Structure formats: C-alpha cells, structure tokens
Amino acid sequence: MSSLSQAEQYLVKGEYRLAEQTFTELTHNRPSSKETGYAFMGLGQLALMAKKGDAAVEHLSHACEFLSGEIKPLCLLADAFNMVNAHEDALTVLNYANQVVPESATLRYQLAQQQILMGESEQAKAHLKLAIEQLSQRYLDATDLFSIEALSLFANCLLSFSCLQKVQFDRQQVAPLTCQSANAHFDSQIQTQTYALLELCDKNYRQHSSVDGIKVRLHYALANQFHRQTHYAQALTHYKQANRSQFEQCKVTTSELTAYFDLIKAFAGPDALAIQSDQTFDVTPIFILGLPNSGASRLEQMLCAHPQVDSAGECSYLADDVLTTAYKLTAKHYPRSLSDLSTEQLNHLAEHYLNRLKQFVNPEFDANALSHSNQRFHPEVTHIIDRLPANFQSIGLIYKLFPHAKVINVRREANAVKWAVYQRCFAGNQPYFCSLTEFEHYQHAYNSLMAHWDKTLPGVVFDLDGERLISKAEKQLSTLLRFCQLPEDESVITHSAVQSQGIAGDQGWQHYQKLISGKM
Incomplete structure (x- = not known):
C-alpha cells in the first residue's frame, strides 16, 4: 500500500x-x-x-x-x-x-449555494435550474444509473430552488404560479420530477441509511412548490410529512434541553455572575440572539450598513472555543464553570474570542503582530456581530466576558415564529424544529430563561420587536443605535427602507391557521 x-x-x-x-x-x-x-x-x-x-x-x-x-x-x-x-x-x-x-451539476449546486450566501438569488436560481436540467437529462430516463449521491444532489437542488422561489413569492416579488406564467412549464416539470424521485426512493433505496433524509428534502421541496401555487392544503400535507420524518430521526427530546435550561438558571445566579473580565477592548461585540427565524439576519444586514459595524455571522466560537477552554480551566462543564473562572481567566477567554471574530472579519489580522503596537485591527470597525440564535443560553457567560457587550434579543409573534420554523428544512434533526407541539415547549423554555436573564441582569438585554423592525424601522433602529453606542448613520436608515420593501411573508402562517386545528 x-x-x-x-x-x-x-x-x-x-x-x-x-x-x-x-x-x-x-x-x-x-x-x-x-x-x-x-x-x-x-x-x-x-x-x-x-x-x-x-x-x-x-x-x-x-x-x-x-x-x-x-x-x-x-x-x-x-x-x-x-x-x-x-x-x-x-x-x-x-x-x-x-x-x-460546465457539465458538472455538483459544481453548479455549490456555485448556487455560494451566490445564495452572497445575496445573489437570481444568479443562484439560474445555476440551480441548469443543474436540475443536467440531472434530469442524465438520469430520469435511465433511473438504474441513479446513485444515492446523485439522488441526494438532485434533492438538494430541488429544495434550494423551491426555497428561493418561495422567498420571492412570500415577499410579493412574483405573482402566484399560474398556467400563464413564463416559467410554468419548468415549474410543472420539476414538480413531476420531485414525485418521481420520491417514488424512486421507495422503489430502489428503501434500505439505504440516507434515504430518509433525501425524502425529507423532497417533501419540503414539494411543500414549497404547492405553497407558491397557493395550494395550501397540499403544501401542508408535505410539510407534515417532512416534519414527521425528521421527528422520527431525532435522538434527543425537548425535555432534555429544558432540563439543561433549568440547570443554567440554577447555576447562573448573581453570585456566579459577580466576577467579570476587567480588560478594555478596541471592539465591542454585538450578540443578536433569540428564537430562529425571528428576524435576526434582517437586523444584521441593517446594522452592517453602518460603517463601524461588521459581522462574523452565525459563529460557534462561544461553544466551540470559549466553553471548551473554560472546561479545561475548571474541569466543569457550563454552566457549573461560571462561578470558578477568575478575572484573569475571563480576560484570556474574552481576548481569544474577540481575536477569532477579528480574524473572521479581517483575514489579514494578526493578533501577535498588533499586541505590542497601538495599531487597530481595522481603521473603521468598532463593533462586530455574532448572530448565533442559541447564544441566548450563554448570556451569563457573555456578561462575564464582556460586561459592556451589546446583547439584542429579537422577538417575533409566536405563531409566525412557529410556522417559519415548521416550514424550514433544518440540517439537524432537533425535535423542536420538526414538531409544533415540541416547539411550543422550546418556546416556553426560551421565555423562561430570558425572564431569568432579565431578572438577574436587568438592562443588559435589549428586546427588539421583529415586526416593528419592518413597520417602524427608522424609529426602532435609532433606539437600537443609541443602545449600541453607535452614531446615527443615514446609510442604515436607507438600507432598512430597502430591506422592508415588499416584505409580507411574516404573516404567511395565517394561510394555514384554519388547516391546523389547535396548533396555530
């Protein structure tokens, strides 16, 4: 060998x-x-x-x-x-x-994902359409040639394409799909193909370990397609099937997570939070957190229009780096480690976390090179956003690391959040993301933990109404900029006005209200 x-x-x-x-x-x-x-x-x-x-x-x-x-x-x-x-x-x-x-559908899919990441949705749709056409020509007339990898890629392309179409529809950028639509033939074609792929999964790959995940993605794609056609009952059928299949694959329960939240409340009291880092930093972190699909990404885009603000996106540095190092220092897992961290250790953890953020925003940043100079890591940026929703579990740790950090909890109407989560295909199989009942339990646990932080750390968290961020953006952002100790900037207001135009999808759950008795 x-x-x-x-x-x-x-x-x-x-x-x-x-x-x-x-x-x-x-x-x-x-x-x-x-x-x-x-x-x-x-x-x-x-x-x-x-x-x-x-x-x-x-x-x-x-x-x-x-x-x-x-x-x-x-x-x-x-x-x-x-x-x-x-x-x-x-x-x-x-x-x-x-x-x-150019004939690689895999490459076109990855290129489309890159364009989605960069906000180039029309270009992404064009590449996904080409990828779907390439896969159709290669496999659908000879299904015996279909590998499980090709089947998975096809499902990914169909799901991504349907998600982009649905977003456009919900934001009223396009009309409902009709037989007169310019793309009606292609839309009808991919709907037929999605059904054909589901049949192929059951016929040829029933025993394969990854087929359940592929079927989940195909059901979400069909649901999005029917949603865009305003066939809400049919859409709901496939949303239910997708969520039911994901729920069956879950290996943890929401009750286990709520027990963890109770543990946080027990160990993150005033005494555990009494000692904080005393180091001064040249950058202030902004933590945007809350339940998923509450409007955090929209707020992030608005704030990033400010010349002094940049973002590291949804980064897991707190959990992956800080809490791992805290365990090595104290031999205790979070939240038990909170009370054992000294000021010196907190200074070290805070500096390490901020350096990771700085390196993400500015890949050329070298912490060692600047440690003995007065040079800033960036000529303008004074605030960096960490937009991981689940950071609401770590507000006590955030406070100990950065007593002057800006923590923003984005809230949204409960039913709107619940439905936005239910119709979204999450990569991981978490029970509260694929069951309305389980998500209600998760919501309750989240509200209880946020109430604990509000009581224990009054004034630390800024509660932002996600709906008002759209309806009264200028007023909300002015208040928020003052909270973040940032000067008002016209580009933020201008960007927020553009962001708010045509957005009507937040109330999409109302189309399903009568179809889900007692759950909405």
Whole structure:
C-alpha cells in the first residue's frame, strides 16, 4: 500500500494525527506531482475539519497548483475561503471551476449555494435550474444509473430552488404560479420530477441509511412548490410529512434541553455572575440572539450598513472555543464553570474570542503582530456581530466576558415564529424544529430563561420587536443605535427602507391557521 493510500485510510478512519503526519511527509518528499497535490489536499481537509481556515487556504492553494484542472481541490479551497470570510475569493474559485467543467451539476449546486450566501438569488436560481436540467437529462430516463449521491444532489437542488422561489413569492416579488406564467412549464416539470424521485426512493433505496433524509428534502421541496401555487392544503400535507420524518430521526427530546435550561438558571445566579473580565477592548461585540427565524439576519444586514459595524455571522466560537477552554480551566462543564473562572481567566477567554471574530472579519489580522503596537485591527470597525440564535443560553457567560457587550434579543409573534420554523428544512434533526407541539415547549423554555436573564441582569438585554423592525424601522433602529453606542448613520436608515420593501411573508402562517386545528 502506498503512503498516500495509507494516509487517506487514516483520514477515513478518523486517525487524524497519523493522517497529518503521513500527508506532511509526502509534501516534503514529493514522490510525484500528483501525489504531492493529493497530500496537500489531505492536509487542507484536516485543516477544514479543525476549523483552521488560514491553514486550509494555504494547503489547498498548493493542492490546486499540483492538481491543475481537478475540481475537488478547487471546491475545498472555496470552502476554506468562506471559512476566513473571503467570500469573493470563494466565488472566483467556483466560477473558474464551473468554466473548467460546465457539465458538472455538483459544481453548479455549490456555485448556487455560494451566490445564495452572497445575496445573489437570481444568479443562484439560474445555476440551480441548469443543474436540475443536467440531472434530469442524465438520469430520469435511465433511473438504474441513479446513485444515492446523485439522488441526494438532485434533492438538494430541488429544495434550494423551491426555497428561493418561495422567498420571492412570500415577499410579493412574483405573482402566484399560474398556467400563464413564463416559467410554468419548468415549474410543472420539476414538480413531476420531485414525485418521481420520491417514488424512486421507495422503489430502489428503501434500505439505504440516507434515504430518509433525501425524502425529507423532497417533501419540503414539494411543500414549497404547492405553497407558491397557493395550494395550501397540499403544501401542508408535505410539510407534515417532512416534519414527521425528521421527528422520527431525532435522538434527543425537548425535555432534555429544558432540563439543561433549568440547570443554567440554577447555576447562573448573581453570585456566579459577580466576577467579570476587567480588560478594555478596541471592539465591542454585538450578540443578536433569540428564537430562529425571528428576524435576526434582517437586523444584521441593517446594522452592517453602518460603517463601524461588521459581522462574523452565525459563529460557534462561544461553544466551540470559549466553553471548551473554560472546561479545561475548571474541569466543569457550563454552566457549573461560571462561578470558578477568575478575572484573569475571563480576560484570556474574552481576548481569544474577540481575536477569532477579528480574524473572521479581517483575514489579514494578526493578533501577535498588533499586541505590542497601538495599531487597530481595522481603521473603521468598532463593533462586530455574532448572530448565533442559541447564544441566548450563554448570556451569563457573555456578561462575564464582556460586561459592556451589546446583547439584542429579537422577538417575533409566536405563531409566525412557529410556522417559519415548521416550514424550514433544518440540517439537524432537533425535535423542536420538526414538531409544533415540541416547539411550543422550546418556546416556553426560551421565555423562561430570558425572564431569568432579565431578572438577574436587568438592562443588559435589549428586546427588539421583529415586526416593528419592518413597520417602524427608522424609529426602532435609532433606539437600537443609541443602545449600541453607535452614531446615527443615514446609510442604515436607507438600507432598512430597502430591506422592508415588499416584505409580507411574516404573516404567511395565517394561510394555514384554519388547516391546523389547535396548533396555530
């Protein structure tokens, strides 16, 4: 067995240290151009898994040099660029890869996802449409050639395309689908194809471990298609089927999570929160949190129009980095670790967290290079957003790390949130995301924990009404900017006006109100 094959086996088996050692030796010995390229690609994959974006970019750039014309290292390099917030570079790489292999539906799907990430929805729809057409021509007349991977890709393309169409429809940018619609034939075609793929799942792949997830995505795609046609009863049938299938795959219960919330309330009292970091930082973090689909991303976009604000998006640095390090320091898991962290330790954790945010916003930022100088990491940015909704569980920790952080809890009408979650295909199978009853329990636990923070840390959290952010954006944003200690800026108001135009989807749940007795 060659050294390269051995390293790749180590990678598959999860023996990452051995894989890294073997790949590294290959990059030094350079047995051949191709093997050297694959070794760099292996190191890049390991760096991506470890969330070391800069290292991933370096290794995968070398891989692309040695593996000229190969697509996989280019796709991985795009992932690495996204990890360090270099979205334009990722788009450039994917556009180039698409030119090299224009017939690849996989590439078109990844390019579409990149464009969705960058807000280019029309371009994303065009690439998804081409990918769907390519997959249709290749497989639907010869279903025996369909691999489970191709079936999964087809489902992903159909779901993404239907989601983009639904968003446009809900925001009243397009008319309801009718037989006179310019795209009616294609829409009818993909609906037929989605049914055909569901039949294929049951016929040929019933025993495959990943088929249930594929069927879930196909049901969501059909539901979105019927929603856009205003056939709400049929849409609901498929939303129910999708959520029911996801619920059956859940391995945890909402009651386990509510017990964890009770534990937070018990251990995050005034005494545990009495000691905080006393370090002064040149950047103020803004935490936008709350229940999912409450309007956090819309608020993030509005605030990012301010020249002093940037965002790291939904980052998991608190859970992945800070809480992991806190456990190593105290030998206790959160929330028990809260009371054992010293001021010095809190200073270290806060600085490490902020450096991660800064590196995301400015990939060229070098904390060590600036530690002994008065130079700022960015000439304008004074506030960075962390938009992970689940951070509401960690408000006590946030307060201890950053007593002057700006914490914004986005609230929305309960039924609107519940329905927005129910009709969305989440990657993970969490019970409260795929059951209306379970989500009500989750809502109650969230409200109870927020009430605890309001009582324990009065004035720390700014409650923002998501609906009023649309109906009275200027007034809401003026108040919010004062809370964040940011000067008013006309670009924020202008951007909010654009964001608010045509948005009517927040009340979409009302179409289903009569169809779900006692649940809405």
